[in-house]
Amino acid sequence: EYILPFVCIYFSLFLSKPNSSNVVKYDSLQIYNLTHLAKLLRCHQSSSSKTRTHTRRKTRSIPLGLSLNLHMVVPSCLCLSQQPGQSKCLTKQLAFRNCKRHMKRGCIRRPQILPCANEEALGSRVFVLSDLHTDYSENMTWVKGLSTVRHKKDVLLVAGDVAETHKNFVLTMSLLKDRFEQVFYVPGNHDLWCRCEEDDYLDSLEKLKKLLDACRGLGVLSNPMIIDGLGIIPLFSWYHESFDREKDITGIRIRSLEMACKDFHACKWPGELSNHDTSLALYFDAMNDKNEDMIKEIQKKCSKIISFSHFLPRQELCPEKRMLFYPNLPKIIGSDWLEARIRSIHRIEGSASACHVFGHTHFCWDAVLDGIRYVQAPLAYPRERKRRMNGGEDWLPFCIYSDGKFADRLSPCYWSDYYSANPRAPHITQLAPWVARFYGRPSSHAPH
Structure with missing residues (x-):
């Protein structure tokens, strides 16, 4: 139940090519396609809600963000969250989330880097x-x-x-x-x-x-x-x-x-x-x-x-x-x-x-x-x-x-993975949404 949304996120962001009506465009950053993403998650949520108890009132967070340095790049994560008392439809909210909350029972596990070293290696590792x-x-x-x-x-x-x-x-x-x-x-x-x-x-x-x-x-x-x-x-x-x-x-x-x-x-x-x-x-x-x-x-x-x-x-x-x-x-x-x-x-x-x-x-x-x-x-x-x-x-x-x-x-190395799929465009100076927010500027009015 909780792994499938993450799989949907991954494939929608890095593999699929949604049509233009679904893409929230910020240069070539399909990684912030919140409309397309929310649609996928709503579909999954509605299909699984029949078998899930409705008494649980915990906040659920779906981590979308990258592994990043607070002083250098973006907030701890970009997330879609469902707050207690709100509609079951996921609201589009960019927010800071304590990482421990993601790891609590009932939340999506973060993808792990698996050990690649062979314990029986013949030569030096x-x-x-x-x-x-x-x-x-x-x-x-x-x-x-x-x-x-x-x-x-x-x-x-x-x-x-x-x-x-x-x-x-x-x-x-x-x-x-x-x-x-x-x-x-x-x-x-x-x-x-x-x-x-x-x-x-x-x-x-x-x-x-x-x-x-x-x-x-x-x-x-x-x-x-x-x-x-x-x-x-x-x-x-x-x-x-x-x-x-x-x-x-x-x-x-x-x-x-x-x-x-x-x-x-x-x-x-x-x-x-x-x-x-x-x-x-x-x-x-x-x-x-x-x-x-x-x-x-x-x-x-x-x-x-x-x-x-x-x-x-x-x-x-x-x-x-x-x-x-x-x-x-x-x-x-x-x-x-x-x-x-x-x-x-x-x-x-x-x-x-x-x-x-x-x-x-x-x-x-x-x-x-x-x-x-x-x-x-x-x-x-x-x-x-x-x-x-x-x-x-x-x-x-x-x-x-x-x-x-x-x-x-x-x-996963999210930034190098991103640049392996998207061209670098240093001539574009419009601030990313999280940076614009950090400097107190609406991204739509960010400098060019």
């Missing part, structure tokens, strides 16, 4: 994970809860943002190294924050050095290596504002980067480096030069290569600005030099054996662009996991490689 943020006690508990037996022969790639404090960073990496045979790490922006009184650093570069020293002491790697014929290449990176080349959103009041991004205050840089230009992106990219000889050896010997970074190499790996609660987000997420280095590793045309793992934006992502597979598997903040439509964190860390081959697609 490679797992990926980013944005652990173990300064949150819930996240540290999650790390401590990882099996101390299952992964003794496995490899883990940690794509940055482990913890802000040195104490939590070392504890987290120690726990991971105890559970995995090999752990690789690249730094994220949160790792380099210098605002904790107990951590006294001259600047973020000194902190980076101490973090890498701690990793070496634990046996955690930040250099390229070949493991069972698979090339693994960590890449240092930092973002720069000119990475964003898509049309800006105008007509609404958007906070400046300095006000919105804590990096501008929590990170400390020597005088020649700044978040306001490309100097940091160039500095971190140059840190990879020392590994060029090993990278060339990997290219010669390995038919399959996984590179990984914290930041994004391509803007297409982030939703369009009109979809974002903070439309200037693309200015603080990626690096052109990172993309150039990835192309030098995986070749311009890419291949089925090329994969790059990233983090930072907290969006589950799995997509192929120009021959390279891009994957993000973030643990993220506790509040974000609770809103996820793909089952929270049970599928993490994600096994990207097993038995000598790459795993099937990470699914």
Whole structure:
């Protein structure tokens, strides 16, 4: 009774092509076809109401939304809800819903990402994970809860943002190294924050050095290596504002980067480096030069290569600005030099054996662009996991490689799934309905 509506939702949104009279058009966003969706749900409800007791007065919510970051994209979910005392016909309401309500008995279960790892794998398995943020006690508990037996022969790639404090960073990496045979790490922006009184650093570069020293002491790697014929290449990176080349959103009041991004205050840089230009992106990219000889050896010997970074190499790996609660987000997420280095590793045309793992934006992502597979598997903040439509964190860390081959697609990843079916249209600046509502503007009067 409760699974069928979700199946109807999925097929109506991603597979069917309803006629124009049923489509509520917002550019090409058939995902917000509420009229068509409500019709399907009403039909199912009327057919099942004969066998269902009418005494139940609970609120029912059908989650339609995406797994998203509150600060970056949309509300916890878009939902059609039936309130007590209302007609049985579902009313079209966009609302915030506590994720726990969706998981109560009698509500639709969220689709789960099924484990893809073969426990009997002959060779090494490679797992990926980013944005652990173990300064949150819930996240540290999650790390401590990882099996101390299952992964003794496995490899883990940690794509940055482990913890802000040195104490939590070392504890987290120690726990991971105890559970995995090999752990690789690249730094994220949160790792380099210098605002904790107990951590006294001259600047973020000194902190980076101490973090890498701690990793070496634990046996955690930040250099390229070949493991069972698979090339693994960590890449240092930092973002720069000119990475964003898509049309800006105008007509609404958007906070400046300095006000919105804590990096501008929590990170400390020597005088020649700044978040306001490309100097940091160039500095971190140059840190990879020392590994060029090993990278060339990997290219010669390995038919399959996984590179990984914290930041994004391509803007297409982030939703369009009109979809974002903070439309200037693309200015603080990626690096052109990172993309150039990835192309030098995986070749311009890419291949089925090329994969790059990233983090930072907290969006589950799995997509192929120009021959390279891009994957993000973030643990993220506790509040974000609770809103996820793909089952929270049970599928993490994600096994990207097993038995000598790459795993099937990470699914469901709602944003990358959306862009696999819909063209990117950055020239359109009309705000998505949830963004327009966030800024207190009717979507019909959103700027163009």
